[in-house]
Amino acid sequence: MNKWVVDTCVIIDVLSGDGEFATQSADAIDAKRADGLEIAPITYVELAPSFLGDVAKQDMVLSGLGITCDFAGNRDAVLSAHKAWYEHIQRKRIGVTAKRPIADVLIGAYAMLKGGLITRNEADFKALYPNLTIFNPVSSAS
Secondary structure, three states: OOOEEOOHHHHHHHHHOOOOOHHHHHHHHHHHHHHOEEEOHHHHHHOHHHHOOOHHHHHHHHHHHOEEEOOOOOHHHHHHHHHHHHHHHHHHHOOOOOOOOHHHHHHHHHHHHHOOEEOOOHHHHHHHOOOOOEEOOOOOOO
């Protein structure tokens, strides 16, 4: 058996002490720890608000649970997305911004590292990554 991938909700159950699911989720992590536990990079990003955007704290807690994350050479993009997602959630909680799909956060983070993004949703990405170079095929078409 390869490693077990732990979903975001299971980790949040444990972190929040959820009355309905915390015990079962913690027991599942304990039961499978010897086989190896890992989270997907998207889960790493989704957890940002649970740790108030503190990467060091998040890494420490995940390590304590025996959970790793394989960034597949994309650690910088994942950390950029982590920061953007946390900041977005903070703005959303105070009613300053609308709901934003996490996929856009990851796409924008990757585009920041690579140099630019081609998208028709320029405003969405500029809100997340103000310094991102964007080519809008609609507004740039002649």
